[in-house]
Amino acid sequence: MYKKYIVSIIFLLSIEFAKAQNVVCFTIEDNPDINTAAFSDFTKYVRVLDCFSIYAESSISDAKVLHAASIAAELLDNDEDGEVDDPLLKNELNTNGALIPIFSYDGSPAMDNFFDYYNGNGAAAVLWRDEIDPSSPGYWGSDATVEEIVHVINVVGHTNIYPSAFSVQPNSSLLTEAMDVARGGQFIQHPGTYPEEAWYHYDDYTCDYECMAIEYLYWCIVTDMGILSDDQTCSGIANEWEPCTPELFEEMDTLMFSLINNSNYLLPQLAPDGNYCPVSVQLENESRFPDTFQLFSAYPNPFNPETNISFSVPSGTLFRIEIIDIQGNVIKTLIEEESSQGYGQIKWDGRDQRNLMMSSGIYFYRLSSSSFIETKKIIFLR
Secondary structure, eight states: OOOTTOOOEEEEEEETTEEEEEEEOOOOEEOTTTTSGGGTTOOEEEEETTTEEEEEOTTSOHHHHHHHHHHHHHHHSTTOSSSOSOHHHHHHHHHHTOEEEEESSTTOHHHHHHHHHOOOSOOOOOEEGGGOOTTSTTOTTTOOHHHHHHHHIIIIIIHHHOHHHHOOSTTSSHHHHHHHHHTTSOOSSOOSSOOTTOSBOOOOTTOOHHHHHHHHHHHHHHHHHTTTOSHHHHHHHTTTBOOOSHHHHHHHOHHHHHHHTOTTTOOOOSOOOSOBOOHHHHTSOGGGSOOSOEEOOOBSSSBSSOEEEEEEEOTTOEEEEEEEOTTSOEEEEEEEEEOOSEEEEEEEOSBOTTSOBOOSEEEEEEEEOSSOEEEEEEEEOO
């Protein structure tokens, strides 16, 4: 069960200013391993289902950290009853210290420090700030959170607890048997050109056979979920993976379709949507909701084409968030409503109330209510 420090946090996400709510039952804590060399540059921490940890640099927005926590929870607890679906997986992840670090960018000082000192078995993937988009969970080209967390769960968990099914060594498992068929043969090294009958033709020459197997397992899981089914994604990944819809996957890759859907392994079947808050958890410890207003720094800033504005509001308060030009004119009201208690995030794409694109320059965003007002500066670059 979840610990009682877990709380319900409401995110208000805007896609072209149409609001949707993401409910995430976690809270960000101070890094408990701040005195451990590998983790000394992380300030934010979330523990997920007592078996998976998320560490993030201070520059990573709370919305992105909590999005990663929600995705991990949804993948581990696909029926969202507050328990990891597979107890063996939970134990393996916990034993190996499964985690994902979130860095500001590739090669950041925190990233260099982490890999200089980390010697554990739990970090099979990383995330960078610009790879996380809470408004598009798992969407190819926008949000890499699902992919990287699936990699960690598979490498640290499934390959160890079910080796006959998911071992990544050649000739070792049902996974590698299926992959050899999907690639048109067994290629320990990249073949250069794949056979015409291949439907999995990953073209990264730095990715060895074991790496290819992990990527293949990821493609199969998310294809079966339906994450890749839209035309744009299918077209974008065709050079690497052809059966992009569940129907094509079942038709073309019968070996892997059967493995992914084998109930003995309890792999996730439902695509994460960024919402995780079992009813039993929602009722716990309501006093931990924020009871004060706070306006956070927008990210990115300067920005083009859009920026994320995060905030916290007490319950039951009418509030608004507005965009103001350098002359003090309100050019766009992003949100005006009575708040649900929690944290929120909304986007601004540089357009005014009439949906006209504004010119480059300095603007301000303001959070206000009858008893509170705070304003911060943003810079729009066209």
